[in-house]
Amino acid sequence: MSDMGIHGHVRAQGSARARTCACEPVRTWKDEKPCDRGAAGDVWVFAEQRAGRMAGVVFELLGEGRKLANALGRRLAAVVLCGTVAPPVQELISYGADVVYLADDPRLEYVRDEPYALVLDRMVKRYRPDIVLFGATAVGRSLAPRLAGRLKTGLTADCTGLAIDPETGLLKQTLPAFGGNIMATIICRRTRPQMATVRPKVMKRAVADPLRRGEVIRFDVAPLAMKIRTSLIEFVKEVTDTVGIDAADIVVSGGRGLGGARNFGIIEDLARSLKAAVGASRAAVDAGWVPYSHQVGQTGKTVCPRVYIAVGISGAIQHLAGMQGADVIIAIDKNPDAPIFRVADLGIVGDLFEVVPALTEKIRKASAGA
Secondary structure (H helix, E strand, C coil): CCHHHHHHHECCCCCCCEEEEECCCCCCHHHHHCCHHHHHCCCEECEECCCCCECHHHHHHHHHHHHHHHHHHHCCEEEEEECCCCCCCHHHHHHHCEEEEEEEHHHCCCCCCCHHHHHHHHHHHHHCEEEEECCCHHHHHHHHHHHHHCCCCCCCEEEEEEEEEECCCCEEEEEECCCCCCEEEEEEEECEEEEECCCCCCCCCCCCCCCCCEEEECCCCCCCCCCCCCCCCCCCCCCCCCCCCCCCEEEEEECCHHCCCHHHHHHHHHHHHHCEEEEHHHHHHHHHCCHHHEEEEEEEECCCCCCEEEECCCHHHHHCCCCCCEEEEEEEEEECCCCHHHCCCCEECCCHHHHHHHHCCCCCCHHHHH
């Protein structure tokens, strides 16, 4: 979270106290020359993609962006940067975008912060959106701060809620703070655009309408002298025989209670029997038992599966922030007083080394009988 201090207004929900600073005059797009096509004030979604395939969070941002644009009476725009492989822009329109800004150039084939930030900086200054949203992915968390720095505006990171204040028209950006003990609402009063990254799986995905029509506006990248100091050597895909936690309907996560990396095998066995993804608590990741890509929680990934099974996880509030949106939560732990049981729909108190293998065997037998 980093809405620039001299411009920010932070309010903790449930508290009447607020702090605001007015150290600088308000800087808005009105101070600049007229922009193109009457686009000032629109809501933008950065459409993160790779090889023409959109990241899942893009469709969640379009769903939420549509509400924000409607509340402001403005258009919703998707912004696509790509190389030789152009994504299906009509897909973005069908999911709610009124306009798609397309910047295609061989130098944008792979996501790199420097050229991407430069192009987005030029696009924002030309068309002047009021709000720019990114997914809180590895790409969004790296690119959005760089762009905010170029634009000298605020950025709120890892939001879990967005809304328009009906009185001021400002974007209210909500996220957990102080270890999840309060929900902070951030507003950016004095600079534009208002920028936020949004955690995947916390917003409702937009519903596609294949009959929707929109406008595609190409942005000419050719004249830009891009400074590119990095090059892509290769993509190394993580090898796993289970589903990724981002898209899984069922997630089985292990924590400190497993005692070691070798014991994560029982989590993987259970996940395979359920065709589920393998998750982990921060303690398990920090111990080096599993890669960071499996981490669920405030500093990991937010998941929203139909079923979440927590094994040997005590239930620290940072972990709960990443999984409590699951439809059904099942907890397995030997400590009956573990905080995880407070949010669990079903709790099993017992030795996980006995419970999990027995559960896995039952599921395998049931699957074989089906």
